[in-house]
Amino acid sequence: MKPKLIIAAILLIALSTMGFQCINDGFEITLNLDPFNGCFFVNAGTSHDFSGDPVRIDSKTLYDNSYELTGVGVYDIQVQTMGTDLGAITNGVVYVWIEGSPVPPDTLATYAGNWSDFTTPRSILTSPTLVKVKSAGITRLVQAVMAKQVVVLRGQGHVQTIPPTSRESQVCVKAFAQAVGTP
Amino acid sequence: MNVVRTCCRLAMAVLFAAAILFPVGNAQAGDPTLEKVLAQFNSDAAKGYFQPFADFVGANMNAGFFHSAAIPTTGFHIALDIVAMGSSVGDDAKSYTVKAPQGFSPAEFSTATMFGGKATVISDATNPSIQYRGISDGIFNTTLFPLATPQLRVGSLFGTEAVIRYVPIPETNGIPKSTMFTIGARHNVNQYLPDVPLDLAAGIFYSKYTSGDLIDASGFAFGVQASKSFEMLTVYGGLESESSKMNLKYVDTPGAPPTVDINLDGVNSFRFTVGAGVSLGVFGFFADANFGSVTNFSGGISFGN
Numbered sequence: 464m465k466p467k468l469i470i471a472a473i474l475l476i477a478l479s480t481m482g483f484q485c486i487n488d489g490f491e492i493t494l495n496l497d498p499f500n501g502c503f504f505v506n507a508g509t510s511h512d513f514s515g516d517p518v519r520i521d522s523k524t525l526y527d528n529s530y531e532l533t534g535v536g537v538y539d540i541q542v543q544t545m546g547t548d549l550g551a552i553t554n555g556v557v558y559v560w561i562e563g564s565p566v567p568p569d570t571l572a573t574y575a576g577n578w579s580d581f582t583t584p585r586s587i588l589t590s591p592t593l594v595k596v597k598s599a600g601i602t603r604l605v606q607a608v609m610a611k612q613v614v615v616l617r618g619q620g621h622v623q624t625i626p627p628t629s630r631e632s633q634v635c636v637k638a639f640a641q642a643v644g645t646p
Numbered sequence: 647m648n649v650v651r652t653c654c655r656l657a658m659a660v661l662f663a664a665a666i667l668f669p670v671g672n673a674q675a676g677d678p679t680l681e682k683v684l685a686q687f688n689s690d691a692a693k694g695y696f697q698p699f700a701d702f703v704g705a706n707m708n709a710g711f712f713h714s715a716a717i718p719t720t721g722f723h724i725a726l727d728i729v730a731m732g733s734s735v736g737d738d739a740k741s742y743t744v745k746a747p748q749g750f751s752p753a754e755f756s757t758a759t760m761f762g763g764k765a766t767v768i769s770d771a772t773n774p775s776i777q778y779r780g781i782s783d784g785i786f787n788t789t790l791f792p793l794a795t796p797q798l799r800v801g802s803l804f805g806t807e808a809v810i811r812y813v814p815i816p817e818t819n820g821i822p823k824s825t826m827f828t829i830g831a832r833h834n835v836n837q838y839l840p841d842v843p844l845d846l847a848a849g850i851f852y853s854k855y856t857s858g859d860l861i862d863a864s865g866f867a868f869g870v871q872a873s874k875s876f877e878m879l880t881v882y883g884g885l886e887s888e889s890s891k892m893n894l895k896y897v898d899t900p901g902a903p904p905t906v907d908i909n910l911d912g913v914n915s916f917r918f919t920v921g922a923g924v925s926l927g928v929f930g931f932f933a934d935a936n937f938g939s940v941t942n943f944s945g946g947i948s949f950g951n
Contacts, residue, residue: 588748
C-alpha cells in the first residue's frame with residue numbers, strides 16, 4: 464500500500480506543478496500618465512501674434528512615483544481652441560523644454576487651420592493635416608519624464624482676428640504619454 | 647490612500663485566487679506587483695488581458711467531479727477525494743488583440759495577456775516617434791494553471807449522491823475572506839437502463855469562488871458519465887455542458903460606482919472527458935483528460951466506499 468500512496472502523491476504533485484514557473488522575471492507595467500496639459504491665451508491688443516504664458520508641469524505628479532520607470536512613450540498630441548472664433552490660425556507651434564535646462568526649447572508640435580477646426584480636439588493621429596508632431600520635442604518630453612524633471616510647455620501662433628478681450632480665447636494642448644515601470 | 651488600499655485589496659485577492667489555484671509556488675503572495683497592475687486595469691483592454699484567467703478558473707472549477715459512473719442505488723456511502731486539476735495554457739492564451747488609440751496605424755495589435763511575455767510596443771506608421779504599448783507584461787509563466795480542492799461525495803438516496811467542495815480561507819494580511827465551494831448531485835442512470843453494459847450517471851454542479859467583494863467567480867455544469875470497471879481498473883468518460891463567469895471589481899469610494907468592473911465569461915462551454923482510475927479497497931487514484939475550448943487535466947486520490 465505504501466508505494467502506491469507514494470505514487471499517488473507524486474502524481475498529485477506532478478499535476479499541480481507541471482510547467483509552473485510562477486511570476487515572470489522583469490515584469491513591467493504600462494502606466495497611463497495623466498496628460499501633459501497646457502492652455503495659452505490669445506490676448507487683446509494690436510498684435511495678431513500670440514505667445515501664451517509657459518505652463519510648468521512636474522512630470523512626477525503624473526504617475527505613482529513608487530514605480531521605477533524603464534521607458535516612456537508619447538502616443539498622441541491634441542490641440543483644441545476655446546472661446547471666441549479668431550479665424551485662421553497660422554504658424555501655430557508648441558514648444559517644450561526642461562525647466563532650468565540651458566538647452567533651448569524644442570518644437571513638440573505644429574498646428575494650423577481655422578479656429579473652428581479645433582473646437583473639438585484635433586489629434587496628430589486623426590487630423591495630421593491640422594496638427595503635426597516633431598520628434599525632437601517628443602524626445603525632450605520623454606527625457607524629462609524619465610529624469611522626473613519639470614516640463615515647460617508654451618504655445619504660440621498667429622490668428623486672423625484679434626480677440627476683443629484678453630483671457631477669453633485660448634489654445635489648449637494635451638500630450639498623452641505612457642510610462643513603463645516596475646513596481 | 648483609500649484608492650491604493652482598495653487597489654491593493656483587489657490585487658491581493660487576484661493574487662490570492664492565483665495562490666489557491668497554484669497549490670505550490672505561491673511564495674509571491676505578498677508581492678506588491680499585482681496591486682500596481684490592477685490600478686491600470688480600468689479599460690476594455692483589461693478584459694482581454696484577464697480573459698484567459700477567467701477561462702482557466704472556469705475550466706478548473708468544472709473539472710474533476712467524477713472518476714466513475716457507478717453509484718449505488720441504496721445504502722450509505724461516503725468518499726473523500728483530493729482532486730487536482732489544471733488547464734493547459736496554450737499559445738493562444740498568451741496574447742490577445744487590442745485596439746490602438748484612434749487614428750493610430752496599425753489600428754490594432756497583439757499583446758500579452760496575464761499569461762504572456764512582454765507587452766508589445768507599436769510605433770505609428772506615419773509618426774514613428776509616437777508609440778503605444780500594451781497594457782502590461784504577462785504575470786504568470788506557466789504551461790498549466792492548476793487548482794486543488796477536497797471533494798466529499800455522500801449517498802445514496804434513490805441512486806443519488808451529493809458532491810460537495812468547500813474551502814474557506816479567513817481574512818489574512820489584508821487579503822479578503824475567500825471561499826470556494828461546489829454543490830452538486832450525481833444520479834445513477836443504470837437503474838432505468840439495466841441492460842446497458844456500462845455504468846451510467848448524470849450530474850449537475852454549481853461552483854462559486856469569492857474573495858471579499860472583489861472577485862466573484864462561478865461555474866455551472868451538467869453532463870452524463872459512463873464507466874466500465876475491470877478488476878481494480880476503471881475506465882471512465884463523460885460529456886459535460888458548462889459555463890462560468892468572473893467579475894473583478896473595486897470601488898474607490900464606498901457608495902460610488904466601481905472604477906473597475908470587469909465581467910468575463912469563461913470560454914469553455916463543452917467538454918469530453920476520458921480517464922482511468924485504480925481502486926485498492928477504500929483507497930484509489932485516478933486521472934483524466936478533458937477536451938473542450940480549454941484542455942484540462944484532473945487527477946487525484948480517493949478515500950472511501
